[in-house]
Amino acid sequence: MSDGAARRGRRPGAPDTRAAILAAARERFAVAGFPATSVRAIATDAGVDPALVHHYFGTKRDLFMAALEVPVDPREVLTPVIAAGPDSAGEGIVRAMLSVWDDPDRRLPLVAMVRNLLDPSAPNLFQESFLQVVIGPVLVDLGIDDVARRLPFVASQLVGLIVLRYVLAVEPMASLPAEEVVATVGPTVQRYLTGPLPS
Amino acid sequence: MSDGAARRGRRPGAPDTRAAILAAARERFAVAGFPATSVRAIATDAGVDPALVHHYFGTKRDLFMAALEVPVDPREVLTPVIAAGPDSAGEGIVRAMLSVWDDPDRRLPLVAMVRNLLDPSAPNLFQESFLQVVIGPVLVDLGIDDVARRLPFVASQLVGLIVLRYVLAVEPMASLPAEEVVATVGPTVQRYLTGPLPS
Structure with a gap:
């Protein structure tokens, strides 16, 4: 959608508007986490109408992926792993992850994302956002308990x-x-997914 | 030794000298890694005699631990694990690590150390120094192959x-x-230590 908007000729101020929305989103998600953050609040911080946020970035989840610079959506990459079921998911998840990360063109953006996500001054980004919004649903779709x-x-x-x-090589x-x-x-991942948990 | 020196009255410039030595050591270890770094080079960078470095900090390994702000020497904490042998080392290593990290008084210095060690702009600190100097010898003492x-x-x-x-909690x-x-x-740690490796 944003590519289409660009091709149709965006007004000169638009790149700044997009940047302001992304900066406001990053800040809100970092402070409050994904569930407690509204698109309306981000729009207010950025000084724009909420409809413009949706126009540029789609859903709140899409905006989160853009703000955190997640270059590849794990939910899409893991579609075949989910289809194959939980018993092969340990190797499947690791294989899918490596196939993305081993691509040199994706390395730098992914490392940038990791630095964003693992920022100790914004722990909500990782726990309440990336884990719960991006990774958790994959395990739910796999039928994993607990x-x-x-x-x-x-x-x-x-x-x-x-x-x-990758980060330290x-x-x-x-x-x-x-x-x-x-x-x-x-x-290891298989055992954590489907093995017994200590009581 | 440095405590003794402090009690006997260190000259006023000494804290700056210690700080200059530590800063030079951090920089050298970060750029070149532990093996390629000499106490002499650190002393030259800090503008002091190598004997003073040894006087303040002991061996090169001791200086490394001080420069990286390693608050607890894993080799000491793991002495009983090494004595118990490789077959219980997986749980032993994790238990010993948690016993150190779960102590609230040690948490902040340990997190500071991790930020130092995992600095992506100085990858040698982790690989060529912390892993090879601090952790690797523990596995060798355990009789682990490869x-x-x-x-x-x-x-x-x-x-x-x-x-x-701990870092993101x-x-x-x-x-x-x-x-x-x-x-x-x-x-998991046990399997990585003594389990079969893929050929």
Whole structure:
């Protein structure tokens, strides 16, 4: 939609308006988290009409993905994993994640997103927003039980893997073939998804 | 030793000298990593005699721990885990780590250390220094084979756990009893330490 608007010739002030909306959204999501943030409040902060926010960015979730600079929607990438069901989801999730991250063209935007999300001064971004809005629904769609309890363990392994392999590029992790990482880390994610939890 | 020096009355310029040495050490370790950094080079950068560096900080490893603000030496905390041997090391390492991190008095300095170590603009600090100097020797002492390959996987799980439970304090992970985390994450670390690796 925004590409279409650009092709039709946007008025000169529009890029600033978009930037103001994104900055207001980032700030609101960081302070209050996704559930407690309204598009109306973001529009007020940015000094625009809420309809313009929807026109530029679509839904509140779309706006969140734009504000956090999420370059690839995990829910889309994981569609085949969800279709294959929970018993192969551990390896499936790791394989899908690596296929996105191993693409050099996507690396820099993804690292920028991680820095945004893991900013310790805005912990709501990760917990109340990214985990609950972007990742949690994938586990629900997979039919995983007790998602609230399992999700942080899944996230702990995937965040650590991203930090070691991509953000810090620790060797030999950074250069291992993807399938070796899948075979090593996949069973961990599988156990966190469907294994027994301690009582 | 530095406490003794303080009690005997350090000359007024000394705190600045210590700070200059620490700043030079941080910079050198960040740029070149631990192995390629010499105490002599740090002393030159700080404008002091190498003997003074040793007098204030002890060995190069001690200086590294001070420069990176490592408040607890993992090698000391893990002595009983090493004595118990590799077959219980997965749970042992996680339990020892949580016992240090769950202490509220140590939390802030530890988070500061993690920010230092995970600074993406200085990746050598984590790989060539913290992993190789501080954590790797623990696995060697445990008699783990193929440490270079296993260490990044162990680190990926532990770093992710620290980020989720302590740096971002994601719930319910942040409030789970330590033993539940040990029972859930311990088997992961155990498999990375002693389980089969994909060929």
